[in-house]
Amino acid sequence: MSFNSPDTPMAFRYVDHLADRIEADTSLSKGEQRKTKLLLAAAEILQDGAYHNMRIADVIKRAGVARGTFYIYFEDKSDIALQVLTDFRATMFNVPRVNFSGKDWRTRIYLANLYFAEVHQMNDGLLRAFYQFVDEADDFRKMRHVKEREWVDRLYHAYARVFGPAETNEDRANVLRRLHALRVMIEGLCMQVYVESMSEMVALFPTPQKLAETATDLWIDALTTSEAASAPEVNRAG
Numbered sequence: 001m002s003f004n005s006p007d008t009p010m011a012f013r014y015v016d017h018l019a020d021r022i023e024a025d026t027s028l029s030k031g032e033q034r035k036t037k038l039l040l041a042a043a044e045i046l047q048d049g050a051y052h053n054m055r056i057a058d059v060i061k062r063a064g065v066a067r068g069t070f071y072i073y074f075e076d077k078s079d080i081a082l083q084v085l086t087d088f089r090a091t092m093f094n095v096p097r098v099n100f101s102g103k104d105w106r107t108r109i110y111l112a113n114l115y116f117a118e119v120h121q122m123n124d125g126l127l128r129a130f131y132q133f134v135d136e137a138d139d140f141r142k143m144r145h146v147k148e149r150e151w152v153d154r155l156y157h158a159y160a161r162v163f164g165p166a167e168t169n170e171d172r173a174n175v176l177r178r179l180h181a182l183r184v185m186i187e188g189l190c191m192q193v194y195v196e197s198m199s200e201m202v203a204l205f206p207t208p209q210k211l212a213e214t215a216t217d218l219w220i221d222a223l224t225t226s227e228a229a230s231a232p233e234v235n236r237a238g
Helices: 014-024 030-048 056-063 067-073 077-094 105-122 124-134 138-163 169-195 199-204 208-223
Strands: none
Touching: 014 030, 014 077, 030 056, 030 067, 030 077, 030 124, 056 067, 056 077, 077 124, 077 138, 105 124, 105 138, 105 169, 105 208, 124 138, 124 169, 138 169, 169 199, 169 208
16 A cells, blocks of 8 residues: 655654754743753754763763753753653654644554654664663653553554444453554664664665555554454545
8 A cells, every 4th residue: 555755754853843942932041041052962962872972071062061050950961861852752742743634544544654754764863862761761761651651542542533442341452452562563663774774674664654654554454454443444434
């Protein structure tokens, strides 16, 4: 099945988004301006490198502030990385520029997958740092798990609007299992292509569109099996 892709990317480069957001907020005090400069500097370093390579000295040099200023706002490099990556993850899910208006459910799945692939392509360094940080910070790992459950809950409600709610608890559990597996699949694909840059995967998925098309075909197959959706096809046009 083929899908029409938007002419321009729907995703955003987080460091540009953060810089624009800071510039647009004229209400920031001098202290808040210094803090946001540090956050932006840390975000740029994480995007260019990785969490393990980030040094406080590099952050304060890029931000143009004194070393003592850093410790007014942050305890250590883990603290500032946590704030940057938490905001990045929230921004990634809260401000998607995806126009679903008038689109059928299959195209909506494709656009959501395309957005997710574009986010990984445009923010590969931050996502590399994100996955490194998840391995080291228990609180951050718990936050990630909460966000992922919320994501699957939204997917289930979207599913129910198309196919109708599950009739039994086991039917609902079956749908949730599929949605979690599909979520892990698209995230794993994006990680191997854009974060790990595995040569074989990059060759197989040369564009975000190709990755999104493949993932969407698998989503549609999974969601339209008799076990996952018992509604007749005529009711699935939404």
